[in-house]
Amino acid sequence: MCVFCKIIKSEIPCYKIYEDDQVFAFLDINPVHPGHTLVISKKHVANLEEISEADLQALILTVKKIGQMLKNKLGVLGYNVSLNNDPVAGQEIPHLHFHIIPRKIHDGLKLFPQQGYAPGEAEEVLRKLLA
Numbered sequence: 001m002c003v004f005c006k007i008i009k010s011e012i013p014c015y016k017i018y019e020d021d022q023v024f025a026f027l028d029i030n031p032v033h034p035g036h037t038l039v040i041s042k043k044h045v046a047n048l049e050e051i052s053e054a055d056l057q058a059l060i061l062t063v064k065k066i067g068q069m070l071k072n073k074l075g076v077l078g079y080n081v082s083l084n085n086d087p088v089a090g091q092e093i094p095h096l097h098f099h100i101i102p103r104k105i106h107d108g109l110k111l112f113p114q115q116g117y118a119p120g121e122a123e124e125v126l127r128k129l130l131a
Helices: 003-008 053-074 121-130
Strands: 016-019 023-027 037-041 078-082 097-103
Touching (some): 003 023, 053 078, 053 097
Antiparallel strands (some): 016 023
16 A cells, blocks of 8 residues: 555554545645645546546536635645656556645745757657647
């Protein structure tokens, strides 16, 4: 059983913020900023491709609810919603979860670096995606 499933079953303590029949939300124990929250499905699924549409809808609506809570109760001006989908993308716990990371003005956090496509590369990617 994964660590998040143990948290849901109260086998591991957490700072629970929200719970309903489908979703569980709690403070990250290693926050980027205070209020950094993890939102997870109560059904164990490893990644985004495995979750049902109904459960995903419940999950993302809870992300929205927690984001509004951070703004209203902690005075957060904005936040990032992050999903590390599979280990190559940085997912450490094999249980689908969204991070809601409060942001502060001039907090030094950077977004992903961006770069252009090499000549012909965008066309090749598009061809593969639409094939």
